[in-house]
Amino acid sequence: MDNKISNPRKTSDIIKKHQFSFKKSLGQNFLIDENILKKIVSSADLSPYSGVIEIGPGAGALTQFLADEADKVVAFEIDQRLKPILAETLKDKDNVKVYYEDILKADLKKIIEMEFPDNNDIMVVANLPYYVTTPILMKLLTEKLPIRGIVVMIQKEVADRLEAEPCEKSYGSLSIAVQYLSDPKVVMTVPKTVFVPQPNVDSSVIRLNIRKQKKVDVEDEDFFFKVVRASFAQRRKTLMNNLLNNLFTKDKKEALIKALSVINIDPKRRGETLSIEEFAKLSDALIKLR
Ligand code: SAM
Numbered sequence: 001m002d003n004k005i006s007n008p009r010k011t012s013d014i015i016k017k018h019q020f021s022f023k024k025s026l027g028q029n030f031l032i033d034e035n036i037l038k039k040i041v042s043s044a045d046l047s048p049y050s051g052v053i054e055i056g057p058g059a060g061a062l063t064q065f066l067a068d069e070a071d072k073v074v075a076f077e078i079d080q081r082l083k084p085i086l087a088e089t090l091k092d093k094d095n096v097k098v099y100y101e102d103i104l105k106a107d108l109k110k111i112i113e114m115e116f117p118d119n120n121d122i123m124v125v126a127n128l129p130y131y132v133t134t135p136i137l138m139k140l141l142t143e144k145l146p147i148r149g150i151v152v153m154i155q156k157e158v159a160d161r162l163e164a165e166p167c168e169k170s171y172g173s174l175s176i177a178v179q180y181l182s183d184p185k186v187v188m189t190v191p192k193t194v195f196v197p198q199p200n201v202d203s204s205v206i207r208l209n210i211r212k213q214k215k216v217d218v219e220d221e222d223f224f225f226k227v228v229r230a231s232f233a234q235r236r237k238t239l240m241n242n243l244l245n246n247l248f249t250k251d252k253k254e255a256l257i258k259a260l261s262v263i264n265i266d267p268k269r270r271g272e273t274l275s276i277e278e279f280a281k282l283s284d285a286l287i288k289l290r
């Protein structure tokens with residue numbers, strides 16, 4: 001028998017039965033729309049050989065669909081109160097394992113090695129808790145995990161930042177970090193009405209294909225990210241002022257002007273006008289001024 005919980009009545013029944021109360025502080029907005037859940041799963045291009053990491057299974061609505069498509073699902077749920085609910089909704093799914101822990105503290109590399117020794121196609125799929133979207137994405141992208149990609153529901157405003165191009169309002173250090181490491185695409189925007197309780201913001205499903213090769217070559221990745229962060233520290237300031245206030249001491253001003261002129265970047269430009277390629281050039285040119 002199909003015990004899918006992905007509709008408003010079934011979700012409400014199981015929540016009442018277990019006297020579960022939603023915690024806003026944990027970003028608990030559960031999906032109650034089967035079409036959206038199916039679309040998230042189909043966007044991940046899973047096969048019966050795929051391994052899936054899910055973050056925040058909640059009551060298990062997405063987990064149920066993932067378990068039908070993949071070889072194995074490993075989920076991370078911070079809220080122990082969901083144990084009896086997940087025990088019920090996933091009782092027929094013997095290819096699902098739930099770790100009751102904070103994803104941000106999990107040693108993902110080790111867990112992937114342990115849980116997916118035979119899967120060479122691993123995807124992260126989730127309806128993310130919005131209060132920690134950025135740290136979770138940065139963890140997944142920077143820990144050099146053996147994953148093919150990430151399909152996640154996030155706030156529309158953050159999704160726009162991930163995809164943004166130079167000079168767009170939402171272009172910033174997050175856009176650059178994410179585009180340097182992956183190729184982000186918005187799959188669809190989603191209305192508030194498909195969640196219970198409804199969040200205050202609109203949402204988007206985004207797919208990040210991990211790049212085998214970074215988008216640009218840089219001599220020192222950590223320094224590249226420092227240059228990017230410094231350049232966006234105060235959006236209305238020029239590149240020159242931001243670099244002098246946030247990365248170098250004032251006595252480097254002349255050297256900075258010279259370095260920028262060699263690579264043909266006007267010091268009066270704002271960080272938000274530079275492409276990733278220009279930031280790479282900039283970071284390589286500034287290395288010797290450190
Ligand atoms: N997947 C379910 C769905 O789509 O209906 C629930 C998604 S809900 C937006 C986010 C889930 O993430 C909640 O179950 C919440 O308890 C869990 N969560 C919040 N912070 C977490 C963290 N740091 N690590 C793991 N899970 C977390």
